[in-house]
Amino acid sequence: MVDFTYHNPTKIEFGKDKENLIGTAIANDGITKVLLCYGSERIKSDGLYKKVTDSFSEKGIEWVELSGIVSNPVLSKVHEGIAIAKEEKVQAVLSIGGGSVLDSAKSIAAGALYHSDVWDFFIGKSVIEKALPVYAIMTLAATGSEMNGFAVVTNDTIQQKYNIASIHVYPRLSILNPKLTKSVPKNYLAYSAVDIIAHVIEGYLTASVQPHFQSRMVEGIIQTVMETTEILLQNPDDYNARAEFTWAATQALNGVTTAGTNPTLFPNHMIEHSLSALFNIAHGAGLAIVIPAWMTWFHTQNPAQFKRFAQKIFGENSAEEGIIALKSWFAKIGAPVSLKEAGISADAIPAIATNVFLAAQRQGASEVYTQEIIETILHNA
Amino acid sequence: MVDFTYHNPTKIEFGKDKENLIGTAIANDGITKVLLCYGSERIKSDGLYKKVTDSFSEKGIEWVELSGIVSNPVLSKVHEGIAIAKEEKVQAVLSIGGGSVLDSAKSIAAGALYHSDVWDFFIGKSVIEKALPVYAIMTLAATGSEMNGFAVVTNDTIQQKYNIASIHVYPRLSILNPKLTKSVPKNYLAYSAVDIIAHVIEGYLTASVQPHFQSRMVEGIIQTVMETTEILLQNPDDYNARAEFTWAATQALNGVTTAGTNPTLFPNHMIEHSLSALFNIAHGAGLAIVIPAWMTWFHTQNPAQFKRFAQKIFGENSAEEGIIALKSWFAKIGAPVSLKEAGISADAIPAIATNVFLAAQRQGASEVYTQEIIETILHNA
Numbered sequence: 142m143v144d145f146t147y148h149n150p151t152k153i154e155f156g157k158d159k160e161n162l163i164g165t166a167i168a169n170d171g172i173t174k175v176l177l178c179y180g181s182e183r184i185k186s187d188g189l190y191k192k193v194t195d196s197f198s199e200k201g202i203e204w205v206e207l208s209g210i211v212s213n214p215v216l217s218k219v220h221e222g223i224a225i226a227k228e229e230k231v232q233a234v235l236s237i238g239g240g241s242v243l244d245s246a247k248s249i250a251a252g253a254l255y256h257s258d259v260w261d262f263f264i265g266k267s268v269i270e271k272a273l274p275v276y277a278i279m280t281l282a283a284t285g286s287e288m289n290g291f292a293v294v295t296n297d298t299i300q301q302k303y304n305i306a307s308i309h310v311y312p313r314l315s316i317l318n319p320k321l322t323k324s325v326p327k328n329y330l331a332y333s334a335v336d337i338i339a340h341v342i343e344g345y346l347t348a349s350v351q352p353h354f355q356s357r358m359v360e361g362i363i364q365t366v367m368e369t370t371e372i373l374l375q376n377p378d379d380y381n382a383r384a385e386f387t388w389a390a391t392q393a394l395n396g397v398t399t400a401g402t403n404p405t406l407f408p409n410h411m412i413e414h415s416l417s418a419l420f421n422i423a424h425g426a427g428l429a430i431v432i433p434a435w436m437t438w439f440h441t442q443n444p445a446q447f448k449r450f451a452q453k454i455f456g457e458n459s460a461e462e463g464i465i466a467l468k469s470w471f472a473k474i475g476a477p478v479s480l481k482e483a484g485i486s487a488d489a490i491p492a493i494a495t496n497v498f499l500a501a502q503r504q505g506a507s508e509v510y511t512q513e514i515i516e517t518i519l520h521n522a
Numbered sequence: 523m524v525d526f527t528y529h530n531p532t533k534i535e536f537g538k539d540k541e542n543l544i545g546t547a548i549a550n551d552g553i554t555k556v557l558l559c560y561g562s563e564r565i566k567s568d569g570l571y572k573k574v575t576d577s578f579s580e581k582g583i584e585w586v587e588l589s590g591i592v593s594n595p596v597l598s599k600v601h602e603g604i605a606i607a608k609e610e611k612v613q614a615v616l617s618i619g620g621g622s623v624l625d626s627a628k629s630i631a632a633g634a635l636y637h638s639d640v641w642d643f644f645i646g647k648s649v650i651e652k653a654l655p656v657y658a659i660m661t662l663a664a665t666g667s668e669m670n671g672f673a674v675v676t677n678d679t680i681q682q683k684y685n686i687a688s689i690h691v692y693p694r695l696s697i698l699n700p701k702l703t704k705s706v707p708k709n710y711l712a713y714s715a716v717d718i719i720a721h722v723i724e725g726y727l728t729a730s731v732q733p734h735f736q737s738r739m740v741e742g743i744i745q746t747v748m749e750t751t752e753i754l755l756q757n758p759d760d761y762n763a764r765a766e767f768t769w770a771a772t773q774a775l776n777g778v779t780t781a782g783t784n785p786t787l788f789p790n791h792m793i794e795h796s797l798s799a800l801f802n803i804a805h806g807a808g809l810a811i812v813i814p815a816w817m818t819w820f821h822t823q824n825p826a827q828f829k830r831f832a833q834k835i836f837g838e839n840s841a842e843e844g845i846i847a848l849k850s851w852f853a854k855i856g857a858p859v860s861l862k863e864a865g866i867s868a869d870a871i872p873a874i875a876t877n878v879f880l881a882a883q884r885q886g887a888s889e890v891y892t893q894e895i896i897e898t899i900l901h902n903a
Contacts, residue, residue, distance in 0.1 A: 146536070151529075153526075155527070362735075385735045
């Protein structure tokens, strides 16, 4: 095992009706004014907005709002939120939504206490030293953002999707009521499943130090996600399946599966970020396309672990069979598994590869992920 | 899944030489005077004491000491520590040792800021509202105390072993250097393995809500502990095995395996606490005696999960075969599996049962765990 530091201070309130706790929780932290971030107006029609604002009013908490945050959230919106946060002197940021809203909220929380452009943190020009406290009510289980210090944002001027990582943007409290994820359409449920699996297999398949213990945790998460996704596609009302799916999503990217291992890169995420930055496709859909293509290229570099994956997850004997089985499963749940299915022509490959290569350079991975290698992987897709 | 709150703010520094960070970590928290708790003087001969006190001196941290804390730590020693902490106005408590030292340190940390007897917290007469910050350098991997808010102490006046549970006594920082556990003798390594397995199977085998996901986490921990114990008994110098064992011990009782499940009682711990309170045997040794006896009595009440345990852990087909396999494995690693082996005569059973029954009453479990039932279980042992 490699040495590591693990520190995850996020408090989780998990279960039915837990969103009703938000006003009390924020008030107990001595906060009286909040920036409330959300995406679509659906939270108004389904009653969630009212529950939250009612609980604010009860506790005398004021709020201002930033709405209209989109999937693959953009820097311009984050700038807008930072301006409001500074102008209105809010003391905290509350995200109501999925990972896109929460990642925006984290970025706003960091930017609100920074004297210059928040993008500095994304490109490594500056380090986050403080942030407003972040609270979250999740309406989607997928990104793991509810229990980590990561945020991914697309700079919509230059079409680059980068991330920050800081202890200061871990949510102070994340409320996970599995029932709030019930309105997620089936295709997005499938994309979420792919995203969760991607979060754990990036490290599992690439780390040169990957102890059995951590592998077992990863396999438990994948098995749970596959099992519960199939149940939920048949019966969206199965609360227990939804709860297990939700909690597995959180565990998949809260640091536990990679503590003691040494993944140096999340290559599938790196490649996919260019797909979603350039074509605005759903992150999970992009991952379903990239992962089998990347695995086909990479598996000979880590044959034992790929064989283990095939055996433990699919009962298959070879790495190749494991990859085929995973691709088939992605297709079975309704995720696209080729660029063509996502309406992306092979002609676009060089431009995508150029975009990926920029990210690879930034991440110090451009010696392995050359323009040529990236194109090879994309042609597999 | 059942609703739950999960909040584990402990920071973990895991790996080689991490103990050298202690002075800096404490100084960074603005602390200038510490109560240093430990057990035997071995930490002086093996250099650990010098490392810690040197790092204190470098940072200008003063310290006072409480030494001689024993296994199955006693309330009288905790009282002694509280008196020193109050008298010397320390700002934090540092534990160097295993779970016994850390549980004492947590109790001292809570008692130091309380106006009356700390035992009030153990018997539920009062609730912990604050505590001095607790730091830990672990020299034993077993109890999980390094990443939770529990502490178990024996009241040496009345021979009752009770526990506290509070968010305020989670260590602020726990340093886990697997190398520091190398001096643990082989029998104590075996007892530690039993203890870790006990921590996860209590919930796994008794909860009426036990989702697959949590069961998979538990099975991963058990498999890892069994695998690495066997390696370490052969080769105590295997760092990776020691590291996996250490981290599995922490994960076994940091709240992850039980979040979303509903164990209402840790019956094996409840019964064992009487054995170690009355006969001062090692906690893990007591558990090795109690667990197979308890399983033999209990398994028909949760047949599906006992069968799952037998299959997943031992490849056996029936609950009974699983219990026999576990008992054989305990014996194989050198743990006692009967009262007789621990030098406890059958004549003592009524007295033990009376002691257990008192704890069962306190825990509201005396309708299930009657004097008669407890005696039946003890006769199985």
